[in-house]
Amino acid sequence: MSSLVNCNHFAIHRLPSPFSSAIATRFSRHISNVSVSSQSQQQGIQTPPKIGFLGLGIMGSPMAQNLINAGVDLTVWNRTKSKCDPLISLGAKYKSSPEQVAASCDLTFAMLADPQSAMDVACGKYGVANGMGPGKGYVDVSTVDVDTSKLINGHIKSTGALFLEAPVSGSKKPAEDGQLIFLTAGDRNLYQNAAPLLDIMGKSKFYLGDVGNGAAMKLVVNMIMGSMMASFSEGLLLCEKVGLDPKVLVEVISQGAINAPMYTTKGPSMIKSHYPTAFPLKHQQKDLRLALGLAESVSQSIPIAAAANELYKVAKSHGYSDEDFSAVIEALKTKFQNSENQ
Ligand SMILES: NC(=O)C1=CN([C@@H]2O[C@H](COP(=O)(O)OP(=O)(O)OC[C@H]3O[C@@H](n4cnc5c(N)ncnc54)[C@H](OP(=O)(O)O)[C@@H]3O)[C@@H](O)[C@H]2O)C=CC1
Ligand SMILES: O=CCCC(=O)O
Numbered sequence: 098m099s100s101l102v103n104c105n106h107f108a109i110h111r112l113p114s115p116f117s118s119a120i121a122t123r124f125s126r127h128i129s130n131v132s133v134s135s136q137s138q139q140q141g142i143q144t145p146p147k148i149g150f151l152g153l154g155i156m157g158s159p160m161a162q163n164l165i166n167a168g169v170d171l172t173v174w175n176r177t178k179s180k181c182d183p184l185i186s187l188g189a190k191y192k193s194s195p196e197q198v199a200a201s202c203d204l205t206f207a208m209l210a211d212p213q214s215a216m217d218v219a220c221g222k223y224g225v226a227n228g229m230g231p232g233k234g235y236v237d238v239s240t241v242d243v244d245t246s247k248l249i250n251g252h253i254k255s256t257g258a259l260f261l262e263a264p265v266s267g268s269k270k271p272a273e274d275g276q277l278i279f280l281t282a283g284d285r286n287l288y289q290n291a292a293p294l295l296d297i298m299g300k301s302k303f304y305l306g307d308v309g310n311g312a313a314m315k316l317v318v319n320m321i322m323g324s325m326m327a328s329f330s331e332g333l334l335l336c337e338k339v340g341l342d343p344k345v346l347v348e349v350i351s352q353g354a355i356n357a358p359m360y361t362t363k364g365p366s367m368i369k370s371h372y373p374t375a376f377p378l379k380h381q382q383k384d385l386r387l388a389l390g391l392a393e394s395v396s397q398s399i400p401i402a403a404a405a406n407e408l409y410k411v412a413k414s415h416g417y418s419d420e421d422f423s424a425v426i427e428a429l430k431t432k433f434q435n436s437e438n439q
Contacts, residue, residue, distance in 0.1 A: 145170050148294065149198035149205035150189075151218055151225070152239070153180040155374065156265070157208035159272040160238075160298045165189055167297045174198045195219070199228030199235070204291060206236045211383050212245040219249045231257035234287045238279070240264045240319065240380070242387040243309040243394075250283060250308040259287040262308055263295065264315035269375040276300045280318075282311035313391055320388035320402045322359070323381050323422070327405040329360055330426035333367060343368050363423040372417070372424035381422035382409035 145168075150161040153175040164171050165187045172190040173181050174197075181191050192198045195218045199205045205225060209215045215237060219225045225235055235253045237246065237260075246262045253260040266278040277299035281288050288304050295302050305311050333343045347364035350356055366373065385406040392399045411428035 146203040147172065147201060149174070149192075149202035150208070151175070151195050151198060151205065152208040152210075152214075153184065154208065154210065155269050155377070156238075156272050158184070159269070160206070160208060160277070161189065162187065163273075163275045163298050164294065169294070169297070172198050172202055194223040195225045196223045196228040199225040199233065201228075203232070204234040204236065204287075204294070206238055206294075209237075209239040210380065211239070212241040212387075215239045215241045215249060216245060220252045226252045226256055229253055229256040229258035233258040234261065234284075234291065235259070236261045236263050236287070236291055238263045238265055240315050240384055240387075241312055242316070242390060243312045246312045247308055259284040260308065261287045261291060262311040263291075263302075264311055265299065266315070266318055267299070271300075272298070279303065280305060280311040280314045282306055283308045316384060316388040316391050319381065319384035320399065323385045323388075323409065324401050324405040325357065325359065326363075326381075326422060327408050327425055329364070330367070330408075330423075330429055333364070333426060334429050363421070367423050367426050370427075372420040374419060374421045376422050377419055378409060378412055378422040378424050379418035381425075382406065382413055385409060 147170050148164060149172045150157060150164065151174050153161060153173060157175070158180065161171060161173055161184055165184060170190075171184070171188075172192055173184050174192055174195055175181050178191075181189070185191050190201075192201060195205075195207075207215065207218055207225070209218055217224065219235070219237065229235060233256075235249075235258060237249060241249075241262075241264075250260045250262070261281055261283040263279045263281040265272075266280065267276060271277050275298055279295050279299050279302035281295075281302055282305040285304065292302070303311075303314070305314055332346060336343045336346045344365070347360060347368075350364075351361050372378075385402055388402055389399065389406060392402070405425075408428045409422070409425055412425045415427060417424040417427055
């Protein structure tokens with residue numbers, strides 16, 4: 098258990114903007130001998146580390162924006178280039194491939210959809226690994242399974258670079274507010290040197306030891322969340338069916354032992370059948386699928402998560418993939434229940 102260390106007490110709260118030279122010094126000492134040119138060194142001038150960010154979706158864009166706002170020298174890339182434009186207008190640089198970002202930066206973050214895209218961007222043609230080497234670091238904050246994270250770790254480490262997995266708890270709003278929770282594992286030096294950047298994007302961070310532990314922790318958290326949302330959906334619909342006001346249910350829950358921010362933030366819009374996307378339903382189903390694989394790998398029974406997964410699959414088949422995961426309630430509505438049972 099010694100590897101399970103809650104590193105909240107290491108937290109450096111909110112860096113002054115611009116990105117402080119003290120951090121640049123610390124970063125360059127541990128991570129990069131390319132971030133300080135020899136001429137600058139002779140003159141005692143520190144060049145701020147160059148940071149890359151790949152994957153500018155719902156989560157990646159606000160995370161990258163917070164880094165820019167903090168004065169970080171940021172280079173971005175996204176498969177759909179247009180998503181880079183708002184960040185470029187805020188001062189970010191742009192490179193046309195993950196390889197070029199990694200080659201031009203000291204440390205590169207990636208926030209990608211799923212295991213396949215995380216592998217493609219890290220290890221594919223023009224991928225990150227081609228631009229990596231000694232003195233550089235790669236921090237993958239995507240939600241993937243343990244095996245994928247270990248594969249990426251192997252590719253990155255074989256170049257002489259360092260690797261950290263750091264999936265996040267917290268959704269669109271916490272990403273915008275710099276209030277994410279990082280579940281990190283991998284190279285401890287990289288963890289320590291990336292810490293000031295994690296602190297810009299998040300409110301806390303856990304260092305969990307070997308690569309795979311961060312991915313596993315994230316999947317367990319999201320397995321619980323997916324089941325909670327499915328159960329909440331059943332409750333809202335049952336309430337309505339027996340003639341009770343679901344708005345009152347949300348209020349009752351908010352005052353009791355099972356209160357969770359998720360219910361109070363999502364409940365009112367679910368009652369109106371509105372699902373503005375913060376966490377896409379397709380990603381929640383992906384996480385349940387990956388959690389089932391994790392459980393299978395250790396012969397652990399997770400029947401409630403398995404049932405919830407089926408519900409998300411139904412919602413996906415009815416076109417709710419890109420809506421918020423709270424749209425899982427639609428899979429329980431009579432119209433879909435009847436068609437599924439035929
Ligand atoms: N939204 C949330 O609340 C949270 C999400 N997560 C996790 O974070 C990750 C990102 O989530 P989120 O930002 O919501 O997802 P989005 O779907 O909004 O963004 C996905 C990103 O991955 C890129 N991408 C997808 N496929 C490929 C590919 N084959 N090659 C290259 N890039 C690709 C997309 O590029 P393009 O723009 O071109 O499509 C986009 O940048 C996921 O793993 C998710 O599970 C974690 C915590 C919270
Ligand atoms: O992976 C998504 C997590 C969403 C959340 O923690 O609110």
